């Protein structure tokens with residue numbers, strides 16, 4: 739559990755350093771057996787000490803006695819862990835380019851090989867008021883078929899079989915949105931076709947990259 743707490747604090751810092759949230763927004767968690775560890779409410783992600791991650795029972799939603807108050811998006815994390823049993827980590831951020839894209843489009847086109855290998859098709863969740871069970875249910879429903887979800891007028895949720903994978907999905911999704919928006923200024927971006935995406939996903943080097951991400955923690 740100590741290793742998990744240190745890992746969470748290090749990725750929380752990375753999220754802030756890489757500009758994936760503005761101000762004190764965003765939250766992240768990992769599953770640890772029947773429990774999850776989630777960021778406390780009201781903290782700048784870069785300032786969470788390993789001891790301050792909140793332990794919450796996934797089945798009941800009960801916060802461990804002595805824990806700080808969990809993130810206001812607690813319900814979203816709970817609902818995804820309850821319905822996607824292979825998900826071990828969740829990262830929720832407010833990346834500028836993902837939000838900008840989501841204001842005008844429901845799609846994040848697949849543009850380059852790392853995106854095809856690590857994200858595939860991203861899902862889209864229409865705007866729902868944050869922190870509610872309605873948002874938690876809407877995210878869990880779309881999470882049945884995608885590990886990367888744009889939240890309209892809000893941000894991004896990425897899921898992973900470990901925290902490293904969930905985090906990289908956030909980075910690559912934001913890079914993809916940025917590249918798409920930049921190229922849209924000067925023309926119509928060429929997207930990879932479904933066949934090109936399938937070919938990339940079948941490449942042994944990309945398979946290696948994905949398994950590398952999944953096997954590190």
Ligand SMILES: [Zn+2]
Pocket residue numbers: 763764830831832868892893
């Ligand atoms: Zn949010």
